[in-house]
Amino acid sequence: MFKKIKYFFKGFFGSFKLRSTEFIEFEERELENIFALLLMGSFIGIPSPPTTLVMRIMPHMVREIYVMQRRAVDLDDMIGEMAGLMDIE
């Protein structure tokens, strides 16, 4: 009986937990995207940081490049993503 209540609360708060960081995670992804874009600036025609600096950071940028790529793929559904965040279905 206690266990069941415990599980219930765990799931209950768990969902709150997930919801609570949704916006921060969105912001985080945005920043990661911008960071990666800045480093690859020469590809999209904006001034890029010192090439040697970019070269040194690139090996550690797996996640950011991945996020940037996903962002580019999902770009046609920006409204969808915003709607999801705002709870509009």
Add this chain to the structure above:
Amino acid sequence: MRDYFLPKNAFRTIFFIGKGGVGKTTTSAAVATYLSTKGYKTLIVSLDPAHNLGDVFMVELGDKPKKIVENLYGMELDMEKVIRSYLKHLENSMKYMYRYLTVINLEKYFEVLSYSPGIEEYATLEAIRDILKEGDKWDIIIFDTPPTGLTLRVLALPKIAKIWSEKLIEIRRKILDKRLTVEKIQGERKFVIEGKEYKLPSREEEDEVLKELLNYKDEVEEVLTIITDRDRTSVAAVITPEMLALYETERAKDSLFKLNIPLNLLVVNKVINLNVEPPQLKVRMETQKEVLRKISEKFKGMDIIYLRTYEKEPRGLDMLNTIGELIVIQRR
């Protein structure tokens, strides 16, 4: 002796700048030779992609310091090699990390990178930094630079690079801050790619990117402190008595002033002295007179040295030493 050629508290760095063909290489070689005979351990480095430092000394130089005579060492930097070794290093570390990237064709990316704007300047700066890092091995380091345009851009780079790294550090800290917030609520987060799991770095000490950024900033700042320190760095501009060279040097002077880099000396090279003026050279001599007048007017208060044109191209140590003495020793 002119004291801005001599080491003070630490080693002395001297840049010779000027338009193409005015005699930077010869002048800097002359100064290096003379200083080395006076007992200073001197390294002369050619940064010009079109090397001819070795030709002036009549020895073959490579990309490692080579002893020419006692106390005198010379090297010619191979920019292309520097860039290539960079890319090679990067390619290896990236191939491993970015296997999943199918959108960007890596090989092509590197091909583009080696032609990307500014890479030559950055490689030059990096090479200068490497030499300065081991500067304590020498008393005096003399840089024979590529023509003014490129040199000024290279000298401006540390400042720009510093701004870039500061901005990127700022964004990076924000990302880490957000990650930490999420981590505190959700627990440690993993990032899975191609079956491999990585922990998402959220603290400054575990984030490699931030580490690299901070290192880079430190390195750039180090160069910046050295080249803006009057006790450690001097710049000598070489000029011929021609209008174009004068204009360029004037602009260089302004740029250096903005960058807070001291310009100490003006060497007016290849001044023609004739007892009998052939009529064919009349116009030329008049221009020279006019330019010389302008030089003393525009660069008032600066140290100026006039060197005449030599009948023979100055090559070899003896001749370089004689010219070097003319430049280094101060006459009143």
